[in-house]
Amino acid sequence: MGNIKLELKEKIIEQLNLEDMTVDEIADKDPLFGEGLGLDSIDALELIVMLDKDYGIKLADPKEGKKIFESIETMAAYITEHGKK
């Protein structure tokens, strides 16, 4: 699980072009949207594509995303349970 969290931080920084950010600056429980990392709606779509491409997870209900993408911790837990790659 620890490895997935680190991997997710690296992927998020790279794929969402968070150039001025390092993995050390993202805490596992930081909110990804709003006050935390400040991600926006387009970033949310990128995260959905990332789940599909890198972990074989297709989100059938976009509303699910709200809970899954709360933080690195919630994402890692979901991937551990549902990941196919």
Add this chain to the structure above:
Amino acid sequence: MPWVSTTRYSFVKKRCLKLPKDHYIKSYCHIQENSVFLNGQPVFENGSSDFSTFIKSAYKHLETDYPKFFKMDNLSKLAFLAADLLLQHEKTTPEKEENIAIVLSNKASSLDTDRKYQRSIQDKDNFYPSPGVFVYTLPNICIGEISIKYKLYSENSFFIFDNFNPVYLSDYCDNLLQNRKADKVLCGWVDIDKEQYKAFLYIIDDEGPILHNTEELNQLF
């Protein structure tokens, strides 16, 4: 009429004949060949590098401090940096709520980003289109990026021409100002395709050092 200055005479003549008022280029900037110029003076240069490296180092050198910059496509980065340099020079801030229209133009439209997006969808076995790339597959998105930072709710247009077209642009901008659709216009050319790029932006106002006409624009371009 020896007792009337030429400027005063021109002003009176225009008022009496109801001729269109003159407008002026208040400031201008160029970004091309790894260099940034403001009003003809170099403000940044970065030897030989590709566009991505150059524009990132220019962003840092100019202390732009706008993290969303890194999410933009190359056309938006080019337009945003040139516009930001000019608007900061003019001491424009989001709080001022100025009525500055934005009129931009180029040749390649958003082709640079369109190709990037196309590459992400051409392999049906590896079909993962990026929403973050897709949103930039229109040229006028760069106007949105400038407007968002400066909170401009103004008139805007993006034209596609074969070449820089000062006749069309100056007519269009004079019309906006004449009809009070805007108090100022941020106008110009911002073009990128592969590694070929050029930005020439200028601010048109009621006052300024250079008369706004096609001859001056051709010379500055």
